[in-house]
Amino acid sequence: MEQYDLLVIGGGPAGLSAAVNGRRRNKRVLLVGKEKVSNKLRQAHRVDNYLGFPGVSGAELAASYRGHAVAEGVELIEDEIRSFWPEEGGFQAMGKEQLYAAKTVIIASGMPQKASIPGEEKLVGKGVSYCATCDGMFFRGKRVFFLSELEEGEKDANFLADICAQVYYLPRYQGDYRGLDPRIKVVSGRVLRLHGEERLTKVETSAGEYEVEGAFIERASLPLDSLMPDLALENGFIKVDRQMRTNLPGVFAAGDCTGRPWQIAKAVGEGLVAALSAVDYLATLA
């Protein structure tokens, strides 16, 4: 397995800025992002405070940012890092189906997501899952519910359609859902509660109830404490110093995952600082 100098987790403004600046210092940079382009950025109608470029659309900015990273030679992979851990000489990170290795890690995974639906936290691992490709087989021949905040969820839902008796799909994004397998039933409304004691029994939405044994939830980012258990948090965000260093040597963070304000310019600046700190750290390894 190839070992990169920098593994950047997340392809929003912070991650792309970190990756570009790592490349500017001639480091080998792998950026693993769950989304091809940050949905949050792409869907911004108009961004008026990225200094020097008022009135740009989120989609334009997203394209410029990604184009900049590609031009600098950043390697971009669409995958979700589910966890990472120290390994001799650096870190290993687990994607959905693949391992990655790097000497340093920059976490730029966006706004931390928490179990926010009543009943969700209690039922994680008891019918509630955040990874269809990981846990789908447990629900073979059963009825499942799929709550997706991302278009990228459609692929996973299609995977479930092949193995489950019925998939109810509740999209929480703008789209035409045409990529979905026709066996999937698209439903609307808002999820109000997940029911069940020992195991999940029912998903209650504002538009009806669904008796299911599994519920998959696809959000823009995983809860941070599942990414790396030793990582110190503060008020739910990754704790960093002014050099964007976390409590773990060789691990840096930038952008929304480090706290407010949730703004592009902050993310871009922090990505740069994190990258330069990672470069400094790499020099101490040599």
Add this chain to the structure above:
Amino acid sequence: MEQYDLLVIGGGPAGLSAAVNGRRRNKRVLLVGKEKVSNKLRQAHRVDNYLGFPGVSGAELAASYRGHAVAEGVELIEDEIRSFWPEEGGFQAMGKEQLYAAKTVIIASGMPQKASIPGEEKLVGKGVSYCATCDGMFFRGKRVFFLSELEEGEKDANFLADICAQVYYLPRYQGDYRGLDPRIKVVSGRVLRLHGEERLTKVETSAGEYEVEGAFIERASLPLDSLMPDLALENGFIKVDRQMRTNLPGVFAAGDCTGRPWQIAKAVGEGLVAALSAVDYLATLA
């Protein structure tokens, strides 16, 4: 005297970002910058790591940044804030010839400058001055030396040409010096030492010696400890937390004056954070 919500000291990327974001929150913003456009930025040949806009020239970026601030309704004044202090309901700041008032202050004064020439620190106030319009009259009819890192120094040198017997002008910037009064003698080289015990007697340069009674030094920014004596520094930079708050309530800082890395994206991000922190602070006053 009109009281602004935000007084931003410095017109580089950090200051302009702070000003734009203060305006986006509908605050009344005054930006006082010593230079019309940051010379440091303007002279950058090519900036490759302002995310999304690779290969832009410093001059283009400087023009876009300033244009953005003007479009947002930032009031821009060319002056140098020499010091500021708390006043009931906010702060007052002293420019070269004018007072300003604001409820909050954001310091974005760039790289802190120190007395760096041998003999300089000892002779401040004993012939060495950082303000020609303030101290020029003390040197009426005398010979003076003027070391200028900024084109803006030419105006002050011309002022001295009217009152002093002779002005030697050593420019440390690219320019044609055509704005200089013909009575001024332009000299070249590097200043090596300022001589004198009780008072300045001589300026020694790599290209000769000048017997003078006064030496004016024009740098991009003043030493930070003369700006506001109570401001806490750390390793020569303004000490800030992650919200860009200084040790003084209502006073924030952003950009190069807060430390490394000295990069545009860091400055722009910090300017934004400082502005939003100032906005939060203003809400507590209401």
